[in-house]
Amino acid sequence: MTVMPLTPPAEPLLELELTKGFIPKQTYPCPWIETPLIESAPLSKLAGCRIFLKMENFQPSGSFKSRGIGNLVRCAVERSSSTEPLHFYASSGGNAGLGCVTAATTLKQKSTVVVPTITKQAMIDRIISAGATQVIKYGNTIADADEYLRNSLLPDDSQGVYVPPFDHPDIWNGAESIMHEVHNELNTLPDGIICSVGGGGLLIGICQGLDRLSGTTSRTQVIGVETLGCESFSQAIIAKEVVTLPGITSIATSLGCTRIAARALEYGLRENVHSALVSDKEAVDACIRFAEDHKILVEPACGATLALVYSGRLGQIMNLKPNDKIVLVVCGGSNISIDMMYKWKKEYNL
Numbered sequence: 001m002t003v004m005p006l007t008p009p010a011e012p013l014l015e016l017e018l019t020k021g022f023i024p025k026q027t028y029p030c031p032w033i034e035t036p037l038i039e040s041a042p043l044s045k046l047a048g049c050r051i052f053l054k055m056e057n058f059q060p061s062g063s064f065k066s067r068g069i070g071n072l073v074r075c076a077v078e079r080s081s082s083t084e085p086l087h088f089y090a091s092s093g094g095n096a097g098l099g100c101v102t103a104a105t106t107l108k109q110k111s112t113v114v115v116p117t118i119t120k121q122a123m124i125d126r127i128i129s130a131g132a133t134q135v136i137k138y139g140n141t142i143a144d145a146d147e148y149l150r151n152s153l154l155p156d157d158s159q160g161v162y163v164p165p166f167d168h169p170d171i172w173n174g175a176e177s178i179m180h181e182v183h184n185e186l187n188t189l190p191d192g193i194i195c196s197v198g199g200g201g202l203l204i205g206i207c208q209g210l211d212r213l214s215g216t217t218s219r220t221q222v223i224g225v226e227t228l229g230c231e232s233f234s235q236a237i238i239a240k241e242v243v244t245l246p247g248i249t250s251i252a253t254s255l256g257c258t259r260i261a262a263r264a265l266e267y268g269l270r271e272n273v274h275s276a277l278v279s280d281k282e283a284v285d286a287c288i289r290f291a292e293d294h295k296i297l298v299e300p301a302c303g304a305t306l307a308l309v310y311s312g313r314l315g316q317i318m319n320l321k322p323n324d325k326i327v328l329v330v331c332g333g334s335n336i337s338i339d340m341m342y343k344w345k346k347e348y349n350l
Contacts, residue, residue: 042293067205192327219272222272251284
């Protein structure tokens, strides 16, 4: 085990309050921002309808995790009666850890991230730069890191707060804010919304928000996309029960949850919710084409959503009309670089 103590985080620059939507105005800074909703001409032409991009890659942490995990962190601070800072603990080698640290830093709280020993130094450096109090390398997998966090760190910290990656109501409520922003931008609910699925926190928030905004079970079509090799959502829908995958074989490691939240399956069994699968090659191809079309880098976990349009398969799932408004959640992610893109382009002969 290696422990890396760090200098105290700098004063946060973000001083926003969310005043729209279902989350009431609060006195603490908001750990996420309202992101742009952009109509994409290249993707609209490919899909044969109006494609809008919800740019979650612009969040302070680089991904949609700023909303859900950010809301969990802020709610914990709001509910705390302690005069001392809380200390948030997350086991993550990527976006969830960054979301936790970014939110904690914004709210002047402490944060510790436990990462597997295989985590790349570049990602550790990003977590450090985001303001983590400490980063701990432990175990070969996220499960090992999480077990160590729960059994060895949290019991010894009276101010410690566990941060799950996706399975918590506060996380779902934060993710729900996406739909309120989309509704405000379009002045209506979209005909469809597409998002990538890992553990299901984002999909839960989207479905929850659609129901709240429509006042009943929403008729908006929701498509959850996974890559082959981490399809726990798809397998759960087929089995009609939550299943545990034996392992993750996809390069889209941010989607690498072997078991989804039970609430995600409840939504997944609705008539308006669909599961779609793409290959790693399709996800990578989408990342490359998206970079060419929009000059923006996203990781393969986000490319999975984009691949549904770039592969031409969106029309196989939905009966599309030219004026239909379809929103793609560009969930972003930090596990991407130009070097990685070149490597994948060569590896997949793209």
